[in-house]
Amino acid sequence: MRSPPCADAAERQARFEAVYAANRALILGYALRRTANPDDAADILAETFLTAWRKLAEVPADDDARLWLYGVARRVLANYYRGERRRSALADRLRAELATSYQPPEYGSEHARIASALARLPEEQRELLALDAWEGLDYGQLAVVLGCSRNAVRIRLHRARARLTAELADISHRRDDIHA
């Protein structure tokens, strides 16, 4: 699979805009689901597409562009987790708009329990479960985004689900103890 060549500036810009239009909501959703913070999400979106603009020749065509962008967003997010947060001037308007339009969800007790169990998982397991459930990626797509084999994905997913089940049971157990 080859990326279409970006022979001149106009063609390059048109290609970027096509990739951006097809994937901007997906990447914004990805960022909001991880950070639940509109300011950070705006920055992650801006950083991810800035990388895509700079490395446009590396962006694959078709649906694989989405996987490539998830991979970039994942690295940008990892930098944020490491404390390398910087507010991008590019995202000022988006940040301002998201600040008014985005409302964090309010969970019922059952959903809060699942969210707590998910938050207890190691970052890698949480991300794997999230990519599977929230981004709806299959084993092959997960393997591409994470840079491992399908079999490794299958095994890691099994372990992550088992760990989530155990954490959920532990939370329920503690809650029962408190109410007893």
Place this chain on the structure above:
Amino acid sequence: MPDIIDITQVAPVTDAQAARLASPAVFSDLARQITASPVPESAPRRVWSARHARSPRDLWSRRRAKQRALLLGGPLAVLAAVAALLVTVLTPGDNGPDSQAAIQAVSFIKDNGYITVIIRNLYADTAGTTPTSPATTSTSRCT
């Protein structure tokens, strides 16, 4: 197999909702600013592909290469070991019957149908020790 817990219920936002959180004008403004930023000049890099880089296919081919190296390298190592063993066994050492030490310990004289064996040193070590006792002789008829 653990129970499948549906974590989609706890996703803070869906992609469809995310698309509505910002107006098209704001999204376009971001794109305009990004495309106005300079592109660093760099050496041409390999085109990313889902099938390349660290894709499962790539991992698979690397694994195959390792297997191939083992298949070729294993028999070669065995052959080298066998050759070394043969050279060691078949090469005459210094303690055989034709060795210098053996010649010094025993000598033969043919005379009139008889062979006289002169044992210079009964306890001679053909590995190379010097004679330590007087020579003895033994003569027998050669037919």
